[in-house]
Structure formats: structure tokens, C-alpha cells
Amino acid sequence: MNAVLPPPDPIIGEVVRLDLLRTEDLPALAPILMDERVYADGYVMHRRPLTLEDGAAVAAERFLAGQ
Numbered sequence: 001m002n003a004v005l006p007p008p009d010p011i012i013g014e015v016v017r018l019d020l021l022r023t024e025d026l027p028a029l030a031p032i033l034m035d036e037r038v039y040a041d042g043y044v045m046h047r048r049p050l051t052l053e054d055g056a057a058v059a060a061e062r063f064l065a066g067q
Contacts, residue, residue: 023060034052
């Protein structure tokens with residue numbers, strides 16, 4: 001069975017709204033991906049970026065691809 005992506009429309013609930021990730025969102029993700037606490041339990045499947053630019057690149061590679 002192949003995975004099926006949902007349509008690109010926002011998913012809006014009573015408390016949470018989910019939108020597709022955009023290129024404009026990447027700078028906000030970079031500091032989060034650089035935080036060593038994210039990797040403390042060893043479950044993240046990508047390398048830890050060391051700069052803001054690298055963090056944005058990792059986010060683009062891992063999270064924008066295939067959307």
C-alpha cells in the first residue's frame with residue numbers, strides 16, 4: 001500500500017491549525033534543529049546542524065522534500 005499525502009489545504013481544529021511547511025518557515029525551524037536537547041534521546045533521523053544556515057538547509061532537505 002502506498003502512502004497518500006493529504007491535500008495541501010490547512011487542517012483546522014478547535015485548538016490547532018496545521019499548514020504545509022513553507023520556505024519562509026525554515027529560519028524559525030533552524031534554531032530548534034540546532035538545540036542539542038532535540039537529539040538527547042537519539043531518535044532524530046538526521047544530523048544536528050551547527051549554524052542557522054545549515055539548520056535551514058537540513059529543514060528544507062528533510063521536511064520540504066516530498067510535500
